[in-house]
Amino acid sequence: MKTTLTLILLLTCTLAFGQKKFVAGQYVTHQGGTVQVHINDQNWKRSPTFIEVKQDLVSSNTQRLGVGEIKSFVLASGDRYEVHVVDKEKSVTKVGSNYIYDSQSSIVRDTVFLRALVKGRMSLYTLNEPDAQERIYIQKEGEAPVELVYRSIIKRAGGKSGLVKLPVYRGMLTARMTDCQDLINKISKVAFKPSALKSLVQDYNMCASGNEGDYVAAEEKIKFNVYALGSVSYTSLNIHGHPNKALSETDFTGMGYTFGSSFVATLPRSRGKYALIGELLYKAYRTEGTFQHVNTHTEQVYTEYTTTFEMSQMAINVLGRYRLLDKGIQPYINLGISNSFILNDKSRQLVYTPSSSTGNNKEGNPMASSIRKHEQALLLGIGGEWKNVQTEIRLETGNGFSATEGVKTVNNTVTVLLGYKIK
Secondary structure: OHHHHHHHHHHHHHHHHHHEEEEEEEEOOOOOEEEEEEEEOOOOOOOEEEEEEEHHHHOOOOOEEOOOOOEEEEEEEOOOEEEEEEEEEEEEEEEOOEEEOOOOOEEEEEEEEEEEEEEEEEEEEEEEEOOOEEEEEEEEEOOEEEOOOOOEEEEOOOOOOEEEOOOOOHHHHHHOOOOOOHHHHOOOOOOOOHHHHHHHHHHHHHHHHHHOOOOEOOOOOOOOEEEEEEEEEEEEEEEEEEOOOHHHOOEEEEEEEEEEEEEEEOOOOOOHHHHEEEEEEEEEEEEEEEEEEEEEOOOOOOEEEEEEEEEEEEEEEEEEEEEOOOOOOHHHHHHEEEEEEEEEEEEEEEEOOOOOOOEEEEEEEOOOOEEEEEEEEEEEEEEEEEEOEEEEEEEEEEOOEEEEOOOOOEEEEEEEEEEEOOO
């Protein structure tokens, strides 16, 4: 299992870092000239510090251009980036999901690529950096971009401390939109997130100039898909610590099948590399193992135990997916957890001795009342998508069904899964 995981991670790193996608685009030089090129479109989640360009797709020669060489660039996909000199607050510490600002601000000036969300009488930009929350800049016609500030500070009083959030950005917006009084109420409630501020800036431009802007970035939305799933599986069940050797010294193996649905939410940006997956599955498997207890004095006297664990379950799986390539066949890896609940248990044990004319077939789970209905498991899968079809090999390691302290069940399953996109 560890070897398989290591190989998958190495493959992921190799493919992820080697992936490039050149698309038609253009950049503007500091002298004002426009150059038509092909740009390596990384669908950036983090703001780029440089871009790679080449004159045509068949060329192997690429050129790196940073903020010192160009003024802006545009991709055929619609993304637009501009070079600006901006001020940034650097005295920030991340605590959980909050970014805490020092009481004494520390401003640095930097030249960066800002992503344009709206261009017009009022423009809106974002800047994403690894060490800070997403920065949002606003620019009124004829002025330099200014960072909108939403401060979180720690306030101490009476021996206690608490987090105080200061929506400074609303006052900054009010000061710059005084010529559109109809927006005052909306400004007082607007959330500090690009989508909400984008809508506000579009409303301001409509009010001030009669149109929402000369350029408006395409709306970024989560993409939802539904798949029908089916699979066959090979299961290996091991029981440790049980006093009955017919259970603890036997390896149980067998086949199973699965069918159900998966619901995929592909996150925006990064060319759809990241997705969250929820699965609802019906699972059935049957494992069997044989154990012989032989008389120490004569091998002719023995008892043979044939034990079968046959169960059906309802599984709820939650996984994260990382897609490695954005090509015709799109390989991916999945990692997640599973919660399975026993619906039906037809487990049994057949006890046979040569001296008896018939076997003793014991119906019911051989572990009697020491089973639980809930099983948890870790999931690791590697697969690929092509058009509406996906196939995957999945490894599953679960904690089985033992409810007795000191008795451990380990359920390892290898599944070959096939899916078809129905929506």
